[in-house]
Amino acid sequence: xxxxxxxxxxxxxxxxxxxxxxxxxxxxxxxxxxxxxxxxxxxxxxxxxxxxxxxxxxxxxxxxxxxxxxxxxxxxxxxxxxxxxxxxxxxxxxxxxxxxxxxxxxxxxxxxxxxxxxxxxxxxxxxxxxxxxxxxxxxxxxxxxxxxxxxxxxxxxxxxxxxxxxxxxxxxxxxxxxxxxxxxxxxxxxxxxxxxxxxxxxxxxxxxxxxxxxxxxxxxxxxxxxxxxxxxxxxxxxxxxxxxxxxxxxxxxxxxxxxxxxxxxxxxxxxxxxxxxxxxxxxxxxxxxxxxxxxxxxxxxxxxxxxxxxxxxxxxxxxxxxxxxxxxxxxxxxxxxxxxxxxxxxxxxxxxxxxxxxxxxxxxxxxxxxxxxxxxxxxxxxxxxxxxxxxxxxxxxxxxxxxxxxxxxxxxxxxxxxxxxxxxxxxxxxxxxxxxxxxxxxxxxxxxxxxxxxxxxxxxxxxxxxxxxxxxxxxxxxxxxxxxxxxxxxxxxxxxxxxxxxxxxxxxxxxxxxxxxxxxxxxxxxxxxxxxxxxxxxxxxxxxxxxxxxxxxxxxxxxxxxxxxxxxxxxxxxxxxxxxxxxxxxxxxxxxxxxxxxxxxxxxxxxxxxxxxxxxxxxxxxxxxxxxxxxxxxxxxxx
Amino acid sequence: xxxxxxxxxxxxxxxxxxxxxxxxxxxxxxxxxxxxxxxxxxxxxxxxxxxxxxxxxxxxxxxxxxxxxxxxxxxxxxxxxxxxxxxxxxxxxxxxxxxxxxxxx
Numbered sequence: 001x002x003x004x005x006x007x008x009x010x011x012x013x014x015x016x017x018x019x020x021x022x023x024x025x026x027x028x029x030x031x032x033x034x035x036x037x038x039x040x041x042x043x044x045x046x047x048x049x050x051x052x053x054x055x056x057x058x059x060x061x062x063x064x065x066x067x068x069x070x071x072x073x074x075x076x077x078x079x080x081x082x083x084x085x086x087x088x089x090x091x092x093x094x095x096x097x098x099x100x101x102x103x104x105x106x107x108x109x110x111x112x113x114x115x116x117x118x119x120x121x122x123x124x125x126x127x128x129x130x131x132x133x134x135x136x137x138x139x140x141x142x143x144x145x146x147x148x149x150x151x152x153x154x155x156x157x158x159x160x161x162x163x164x165x166x167x168x169x170x171x172x173x174x175x176x177x178x179x180x181x182x183x184x185x186x187x188x189x190x191x192x193x194x195x196x197x198x199x200x201x202x203x204x205x206x207x208x209x210x211x212x213x214x215x216x217x218x219x220x221x222x223x224x225x226x227x228x229x230x231x232x233x234x235x236x237x238x239x240x241x242x243x244x245x246x247x248x249x250x251x252x253x254x255x256x257x258x259x260x261x262x263x264x265x266x267x268x269x270x271x272x273x274x275x276x277x278x279x280x281x282x283x284x285x286x287x288x289x290x291x292x293x294x295x296x297x298x299x300x301x302x303x304x305x306x307x308x309x310x311x312x313x314x315x316x317x318x319x320x321x322x323x324x325x326x327x328x329x330x331x332x333x334x335x336x337x338x339x340x341x342x343x344x345x346x347x348x349x350x351x352x353x354x355x356x357x358x359x360x361x362x363x364x365x366x367x368x369x370x371x372x373x374x375x376x377x378x379x380x381x382x383x384x385x386x387x388x389x390x391x392x393x394x395x396x397x398x399x400x401x402x403x404x405x406x407x408x409x410x411x412x413x414x415x416x417x418x419x420x421x422x423x424x425x426x427x428x429x430x431x432x433x434x435x436x437x438x439x440x441x442x443x444x445x446x447x448x449x450x451x452x453x454x455x456x457x458x459x460x461x462x463x464x465x466x467x468x469x470x471x472x473x474x475x476x477x478x479x480x481x482x483x484x485x486x487x488x489x490x491x492x493x494x495x496x497x498x499x500x501x502x503x504x505x506x507x508x509x510x511x512x513x514x515x516x517x518x519x520x521x522x523x524x525x526x527x528x529x530x531x532x533x534x535x536x537x538x539x540x541x542x543x544x545x546x547x548x549x550x551x552x553x554x555x556x557x558x559x560x561x562x563x564x565x566x567x568x569x570x571x572x573x574x575x576x577x578x579x580x581x582x583x584x585x586x587x588x589x590x591x592x593x594x595x596x597x598x599x600x601x602x603x604x605x606x607x608x609x610x611x612x613x614x615x616x617x618x619x620x621x622x623x624x625x626x627x628x629x630x631x632x633x634x635x636x637x638x639x
Numbered sequence: 640x641x642x643x644x645x646x647x648x649x650x651x652x653x654x655x656x657x658x659x660x661x662x663x664x665x666x667x668x669x670x671x672x673x674x675x676x677x678x679x680x681x682x683x684x685x686x687x688x689x690x691x692x693x694x695x696x697x698x699x700x701x702x703x704x705x706x707x708x709x710x711x712x713x714x715x716x717x718x719x720x721x722x723x724x725x726x727x728x729x730x731x732x733x734x735x736x737x738x739x740x741x742x743x744x
Contacts, residue, residue: 612743613740613743614739614740614741614742614743615736615737615740616673616736616739617664617665617666617736617737620664620665621665624661624665
C-alpha cells in the first residue's frame, strides 16, 4: 500500500496562499504576490503528477480494478454517532484525473495572468482569488463524501462570483457576477434537496458506500415513491439539477455567457476547463447509482446534455463577441459530456460512454483553455471583443495564430488531434445506444467545426482591418502557456483512457469504429469548408444568408430570447403575483403587529412615567407604606 | 428582675421615636433634618434591642452588640451622607430635597 497522505497538501497549499495573499497581499509588491501564487501552484502541479503516476502505475489493483483510496479523513462535525460530516481526500481514477486537469490548467492560467493582468489594479487580489478557486475546486474533486462536495461546490461558486465581478467598478461585471451566483445558487437548492433525500434513505454521505454496487443505495430498489418514480430516481434528478446549474446546461445556462465579463484567464480556468465541468464530475461520481438504480434520471441527463449541446451550438454560430462564441461552445461541449454519461452503462464495454465523457472532459479542458487564452491574447492585442473589429491578425500574432488553429482543429475533431479521439468515443457510445441522440450530436459536430472556423477565419483572415495601434504579439509569459496547452491538446488523445478511467475501474478494449469515425471527420471537414467559403475572404454570403433566414437568424442571435423569457417570468409573474403580495403582507401584517406592540408599550410608559418623579420623599413614602402594609399582612392576616 | 421599669415603657418610647423619625423623614425639606430623622429611627431600634436583651435574655450579649454595631454604622453613614449633602450643595446650591430631582424619567 502506498502512502498518499501527503495529498491533503495539494488542497491545503492554495488555501494557505489565499490567506497569505488575501491578508498581506497589499503589503507585498504585486509582482511578488503573483510569483508566490504561481510558485505554489507549480508545487501542487508537481505533487499531482507524482500522485497520478503513483496511482495509475504503481498502486495495487484488485481483480484488475483500480481501488478507491481514502488518503486522509477526519470527522469535522459530529452530530450524533451515525450522523457526522467528514472532510478528507478520496483518490480514484476520476479524482486523480481531475487533479491533473485542474492543476495543469490552473498553473497555465497563473503564468498567463502574470502577463495578462500586469499593471491591473488589484493584481494581488486576483491571485488570491485564483488560489481560493484552486483550493475549492481541488477540495471538490477530492471530496470523500457528498456533503464535503456540497461545501466545496458552494465555495467554487463563491470564487467564481468574486472573479467574474473582479472589475467591480464595471456595472455589467457586477450584474454578471450576481446573475451567475443567483442562478447557480438556485440550482444548488435542488442539489441540497437531492443530498438530503439520498442520505436520508441510505443513511450515509460517504461516496464509497453510496456507489458500492452492493451498498445501501442499490438496496433501495426501484419501488415507486412519488409521481411514478422511485426515491433514488428523484434524489438523482435533484442532484443532477445542481450539476445543470454549475455546468450551464439548459435551462440554467443563462449565466455562462454573461460570466465572460470576468478577466479572460478566469474564463479559461473557471468557465471553460474546471468549474463548469463540476456538474459532469458530479454525475460521474454518482454514476453507479444513476446506472444501476435510476435509469430514468440517467435518461434525463442524456437528453438535457444533447439538447443543450445543440441549442448552444446554434447560438454560437450567430454571436460576434469572441468570448461569447467560446462560452456557447463550452456549453455545447459539456452537453456532449453529459450526453455521453447519459447513454453509458455500468461496467466493461457498456461503460464506453462514461470513459468517453471523462476523456472528453480531459481533452476539452486542454483545448478550451487554449482557445480562451488565445482569445485573451487577441483581446490583449486588439483591445476589443468583437469579431467585426478584427481581421488579418495572422501576420501580427504568429504564435497565437498557430496555437489557435491547433485548438480549432482539435475541437472540430480532425485526426490525429485529441478532440478526434474523445469525440469519436462519445459518438460511438451514442451510436450504440440511442440513434436519435447520435443524430443530434452528429449535427452538433458539424456546427462546432463551422462556428469555430467562422471565428478563426474572421479573426485571423478575412478583411484587412485598420488598427489604431499595430497589434503586437503577447509577452512570453502569455505565449508559453499557449504553446504548452497546444502540445497538451495534440498529445492528450494518445492517453489510453480505456485502461485508466472507466466506470468500474477495470480496463476494457476499444477500437476505432470507422463507421462512426469517418462520417464524423467528414462532417467536421464540411463545417470547416463552409466556414472557409464564407469567411476566408470578405464575402456577402453570410449577410445574404442572415437576410434570407431573417427571423430564425434574429431568434438565434438573441439567444432564443431565453434571457427575456426569464426576465418576463421573474419580473412580470413572480415579482408581481408572488413577491408583491408577500411584501404587502410583510409590511401591513407582520410589521404592523410589531409596530402596534411597540406603540402600546410606549403609550403605557408615558402614562406611568410620572411615578418616577425624582422626589426622594415620595419614594420614601411609598416604601414605608409598603413596609407597613406587609407588616400588617404578616402579623394579622397571614395565619 | 421585675423591680425596675416595665418593658412597655421602653417600647412605647421606641415607637414614639420611630414614628417621629418617619414623620420627619417624610415631611421635612432640609436634607440635614432628614438625616437627623434617620438617626432617630436608628436609635429607636437600638432602644428596642437593648430592652429586649435586658428583659428576655439577661445573660446574653447579642442585643448589646447589635446596638454597638448600629452606632458604628450610623456614624459611618452620617459621614457619607453629609459628604453627599455637601456635594449636592456645591452642585445645586441648595439642600432642599424637592429641588434635587434630577434622577427622574
